[in-house]
Amino acid sequence: MGILKWFTRRSQPQLVRLPAGSFTLDKEGRLMTSTLPQSFPQETLLEIGRRVLATFNHAHQAQMPLAELVVHYPTLKVLARELRGGAIVFLMPVR
16 A cells, blocks of 8 residues: 555655845846856746736836835845846845
8 A cells, every 4th residue: 555655646846945146037027147056946936037027017007116126035035126127136045
C-alpha cells in the first residue's frame, strides 16, 4: 500500500531562496531586463510584475496617479516604480 502512495504523490512547490535584485517590464507586461539570479522562477517574476502593473493601472483608472508602490513582507520588501506604463521592480530580502 505504501508504494502506491509513492507513485501518486503530487509534487509540492520547491522552496526558493529569497531574491535580491530588480527587473523591468514594458506596458504589456513583457520582461525587459533583470538582475535577479537565473535560478529564480520566471513565472513568479512575471506574476509579481502583472500584479504591480495591475495596481498602477487601477490607480490610474481611479484618477489617483501612483508613482511608487512599496510592499513590506516579514522577509521581503518589494519596491516598484511606474515607468510610462511599464515598471521597475526591486526585490530586497529583509534581514
